Amino acid sequence: MASKAGHAAVSMDRRGGINDDIGEEKRLELYRLQVVIREAEQRAFDLFLQNLVKGTSHLSLGQEAVAAGFAAAMQPKDLSFCTYRGHAHTLARGVPVEAVLGELMQRDNGLMRGKGGSMHLTSEPHGVMGSYAIIGAHLPIACGAAWRAQYKGDKDVSVCFFGDGTTNIGAFHEALNFAAVWKLPVVFVCENNLYMEYTPIGDVTAVQHPAADRAASYGLERIVIDGNDADAVYRAAQTAFAKARAGHGPSLIECMTYRHSGHSRADPAKYRPEGELEKWKERDPIKIYRERLKQFGIGDDQVAKIDADVRRIVDEATEACKAAPPPSTDILFTDVYADGGWAWRN
Amino acid sequence: MASKAGHAAVSMDRRGGINDDIGEEKRLELYRLQVVIREAEQRAFDLFLQNLVKGTSHLSLGQEAVAAGFAAAMQPKDLSFCTYRGHAHTLARGVPVEAVLGELMQRDNGLMRGKGGSMHLTSEPHGVMGSYAIIGAHLPIACGAAWRAQYKGDKDVSVCFFGDGTTNIGAFHEALNFAAVWKLPVVFVCENNLYMEYTPIGDVTAVQHPAADRAASYGLERIVIDGNDADAVYRAAQTAFAKARAGHGPSLIECMTYRHSGHSRADPAKYRPEGELEKWKERDPIKIYRERLKQFGIGDDQVAKIDADVRRIVDEATEACKAAPPPSTDILFTDVYADGGWAWRN
C-alpha cells in the first residue's frame, strides 16, 4: 500500500464540518458519485431485464469507489479514457444519467444518439475522451493526450482506466514504457476485479499483482490500494495527479476491487467460487463509505437526502429515456469524416 | 550477474587436457564457432563492398560470443528462433557457410535459394526455425514450439534471440507472460548491443537493463551476463536449458555486447560517441577467447589450425557462391501452399 496518507487526523472545525485531509464537502461528493453510479447501473440492469437495454453492457457495480475517487480528484480539464466498462467513469465526470441510459437504451437522447453504444461512451465537454472496447488500445491514446498537455504546457492530466486482464496485452507494455520515458502526465489506473471475462486473472498472469508488480519495469513506484475505499482512491489519485502536474511523469495504480455482477449482461458469473461474492459484498464500497461518513460525523439526514436525490434523478432519467424516440436514421451517414459526411468518392 | 559458476577451478588431467566445468573440447568448439561467424560475416561485408551481397544484411560482428555460447550448449533437437540479425545463430547451429553466403548473394545455392533473403535464414534440419524481420514476432512463436515440446513430452528447448530494442514492443510482454504462466521450455536471449537501429536503447527505455530489469514482471530471475565472454554465455545457457528441460519454465537472459559494424549494411554508425567502438573492441569476444584458451593451456597451434581451417571453408564457400547461378525462376511460384504451389483459385 503506497498511499502514505493513511487515516489522517480528524478535527471538527467551528462550523461542525470535517477538517481532515479530505473534508466534508469532498466526502459528500465522493459519496454522491458512488451512489449515482450504483443507482444508474442498477437501473441499467433492471432495464436490461425488461429488455429495454439492448446490445451488450458492462456494469461496475461494486467498483464505484474507483470511479468516484478518481473523478473527485480530477480538475475539470483533466481527461478520462475508459473501457467498455465505462459507465461509471462517465457518470463520475458529471455526464447526465439520462444521456448514459439513453445510449444504453439506444434512444435519440443517448450520449452519442445510439451510434456508439454502451461500450463507447464519450463526452468531450466532460473530458470523457472515449470508451474503448479493444483491450489496451486506449493506454497509448491517453499517452498522446498527455503528450499534448506536456507539449503545450497545459496542466491537465490524462487518466486511463482499465482492468487487470488488460495488463497482459502488448499495448499495456508499450504505453507504460512510452509514458515513463517521455515523463508524460498520465495516470494509469488498473481496476483489479480479479477476473478478465470469466477467467481468474491469477490463472493467466505470472505475478500476483498484474499491474503493480510490473511497475518497476517502467521505473515506476509499486502502488496497490484498496479500490473499495473511496478515500484511499481519492488520496492515491491526488498524489498521482500532483506528480503528473509537477512534470514528474506517469503513475500506475492498482486498485483492488470486485464486480458484483457478471462480466457483461449475458454473464451469470457462475465461475466464481462460492462465498467470494458475499465476502466482497461485505466490503461493498458504498457500505464502507456510509460507515465512513458516520465515523466523520456526517448525519444520516444528509446521506438520506443524497440517496433520495439520486434516486429521483435516475427515475426521471429512466422515464425520459423510455419516452425518447429511437435515433433518427438520418444520423446513419453523418460524422464519418470531419466534413460531417461519409463520402469516399467524388 | 546471475551466472553463479564464475571461474571454476582448473585442473589439467592426465592427457594434458583441461578439466574445468567447460573442458578443452567444448572450449575449442566455442572458439571455432566464433571464428566461423567472424570470418563469414566479415566476408559478407567484403562481398557487399564488391556489390555481390544484395538487399540488406545485418551483421553480428562483435556479438559472436552470444551465438557461439548458446549454440555450444544446445542439443541437436533444440530449436533456434532468430531475427534479421540471424546469420550468426544460423552458422552457429552448423548451417554451411556456403548456404548462408549464397542466400546473401541471392544465388541458387542459398539456404532458401534466394526466396527469403538475408533476414529470413531458416534451416529446419539444423533446428533453425526461421529468422524473423518484424520486431518481436518470434517470441510468441518460440513459445508455441516450446508448448509443443511440453505437450508431447519432448525434451527440446526453444531458444529465442532478439535485441535490446525488441523489449519495448508489445509482443515481448505477451510472450514473456505467456511462457511464464504456461511454464514453457523456452529461453529468451536478449542481445543488448546498446542500440536499436540508430537510437541508443537508453534514450527510449524506462529501465537500465531493458530485458533483465523486467524479468520480475514475469516472475523470472534477473540475469545479466557478459555477452562478450563465450564461457559466461555458455554457462548461463546451460543453466537455463537445464531449468527448461526440468520443466521449470522459461528464462530471460540479457547479454551485454556490442556490434562492431553499423545496424545494417547501409549504416556507417556515425551516431556512436567517439571511442565507444574502440573501448568495446578491446573486449572483442574473439580476442577475449584467444586469451582464455591460452590461459587454459591450449596451444597456439591448435588455434592457428582452427583459424586456417575456417578461413579455407569461407574461401571455398565464397568461390562456390560466386560460381553459383542465380535462383532458377521456376521457384517463384512454388511453396506458397503445402501442395507446393500458389493456386488461390480453381
Place this chain on the structure above:
Amino acid sequence: MAELTYRDAVARGIAQEMARDPDVVFLGEDVAKAGGVFKATVGLYDQFGPLRVRDTPISEQAILGAAMGAAMTGLKPIAEIMFSDFFAVCFDYIANEFPKSRYMSNGQTKCPLVVRTGNGAGSRFGAQHSQSVENWCMMIPGLKVVAPSTPTDVIGLMAAAVRDPDPVIFFEHKSLYPMKGEVPDGEIVDALGTARTVRTGTDATILALALMVPRALEAAERLKVEHGVDCEVVDVRSLVPLDTQTILGSVGRTHRLFTVEENPRLCGWGAEIVSIVADEAFYDLDGPPVRITTPHIPLPAADILEDMVLPTVERIVERVQRSLGA
C-alpha cells in the same frame, strides 16, 4: 440426422477433429473452463482436458504466435480470436507470419493451423465488435479463408480446415450461432475451395457469404414469387481457395452477377470476384455486375441503425429487380 445449432456445430466440429487426432489442440481467451464467450466451445474442456483445451491471457499476439510455433513443430492448433475485429491487435501473425514462412523458407516450414473467430454484425455491439473482416484475410497471399453459413458446413469445413496443411482463417458469423439446421450423423468432412449452389436459377447469379446466404435465398424466393425473376444463389463459402469454376459457370448460364457482401464496400470480396468475372466472362455478361454491400461506414450500435446498414432481403430484392428491369 439431428437438429443442431450453428453454435453447437462449432464444438462438435472441433471435438470430431480432436477425437481423431491427438495433435489437435485448442487455445483462446475464456474458451476452456467457461466454454467461450459465445458458448461455442462448451464441453471441450471436459472432454479433452486441460492440456488440450487451454485458457490464455488477453494476449492475442501470444495466442496466434504460439499457435504458429506449435504448428511449425508438429501440432495442429486451433486458436480462437474472440471477435474478428481483434485481428487488428494480432494482425502481424495473420498478414506477415503464418502466410509467408513457408514461402520464405523455400518450403522448409509448415503452418497447419486454424484461427476461428466470431465475425459479423447483428448483435448491436457497435463499431469495434461487429465487423465483417473476411477481406482483411483474403487479401493476404498464403492464407486460406472460409466462412460457413450452416451448421453442417461449420462441421465439415472445420474438419477440412484442421486437416489442411496450411493456415486457415475460419469465420463464424455471430448472428448465425443460434441458427438451427439438420446435421448428418457421424463424421463430416467437407472440402475447402468449394462454393455451393444453394438455389438454381436462370436469370441472375447472386453470390453471398455467411449471414448473407439466408438473406440472398429469401430474396431469391421473393424475386421469383413477386417479380418472376429466377435467381441462382451461390454460397461462396471459401474465399481462398476461390471456386471460380462454380462462379464463372453460373454467370455463364445466367449472364448477370450480384454480390451480397456484409463487409463495408471498399475492397470487399465481391470487388475481387467482380473483377475476375468482368475480365474473364465479360462477354457472358448481359448487364453490369452489381455489388450490394454494407455502406462504407463504421457500424452503428443502435438496432434501428444497424438494421439499416447490412444488406437486407428488401434491398437485395429491390436492387436485383431494378437492375434486371423486371
Place this chain on the structure above:
Amino acid sequence: MAELTYRDAVARGIAQEMARDPDVVFLGEDVAKAGGVFKATVGLYDQFGPLRVRDTPISEQAILGAAMGAAMTGLKPIAEIMFSDFFAVCFDYIANEFPKSRYMSNGQTKCPLVVRTGNGAGSRFGAQHSQSVENWCMMIPGLKVVAPSTPTDVIGLMAAAVRDPDPVIFFEHKSLYPMKGEVPDGEIVDALGTARTVRTGTDATILALALMVPRALEAAERLKVEHGVDCEVVDVRSLVPLDTQTILGSVGRTHRLFTVEENPRLCGWGAEIVSIVADEAFYDLDGPPVRITTPHIPLPAADILEDMVLPTVERIVERVQRSLGA
C-alpha cells in the same frame, strides 16, 4: 523550380507544414537525431528541435496511439511507421481506432493526423519489408489514403494530409525515394481526392499508383510507338477519397480499362475500381477491364525473382496490346 528527390521532398513537405503550424509534431523510430532509416527526414530535428521531432522506442502501437491521443486533443501529429509492413503490429489504431472514434462519438471527437510509411518493393528486402499494403487501409471506412508518385506530389499531398481534419495514411514508395523531379519554389499545397491524368490518350485508360505510374507511362509510350495504341494514363494518387469522376470520365472516352497494381492481386485497389466501373460504366466498356498486378504470392527477396513479380513495362505493354488485339 529546383530539382529534388522524392526522399528530400518528404522532409521539405513536413518542414513546410511544421513551419506553418506549431501544432504539427513528428514522431517515429530513429526519425529525429538520425533523420530516419531512409534519410527522408534529415534536418527536421535540427530545424524544429527535440520537442517537435521525437525518437520513439520500437513500440508501433504506442506511436500510433500517442499520435491519436495528441490529435484528439489539439495537436496535428505526423507519425512514421518505418515500413508499411509494420502496420500489422499496430493495425488496431489504423483499423479500429482512428477511423471509428468520430463516428462512434457522434461527431464529438476528431483525429487529424498523418501516418507516413515506406511502402512497396524493389529493394530486395524480402516478404516482410516489401509489401504494397494500400488496400489494408483503403478497405477501412473512415480513413483517407494517398500514395504520391512524384516529389512535387509528395510535398503537396503531405500538406493536404497535414491540413486535413481526418486521419490520412500517406504511402511513400521506397523505390521512388531516389527519384528526382522538378519542384516549384514556395509553398505547395495539393488536394486529397484528386487523380491526375498524366498522359492523355484515346484507346484505353491505364490506372496506376506510386511506382507503377512511371512504368505505366513508359508502357504507354511504347504502346504508342511500337503498336500505335494511344493510352491515357491516370495517376490515381488518392485511394480515399477516390476520384471516380476522373476515372469514369476517362473510361467514358477510351472505353477500355487497365489497372496496374503493385499489390498482390486479391482485393487490391484495382478490384474496387473495376467493380465501380463495371457497375456504373458497363455500357461504356468495349472489352473486359484487365488488372495487371503482382501475383498473389509473398514477395521473394532475390533481385531476379523480385523483378519478375512486380508489373513491368513489358508486362503492361504485352497485356494491353494483347487485350486490345493491336
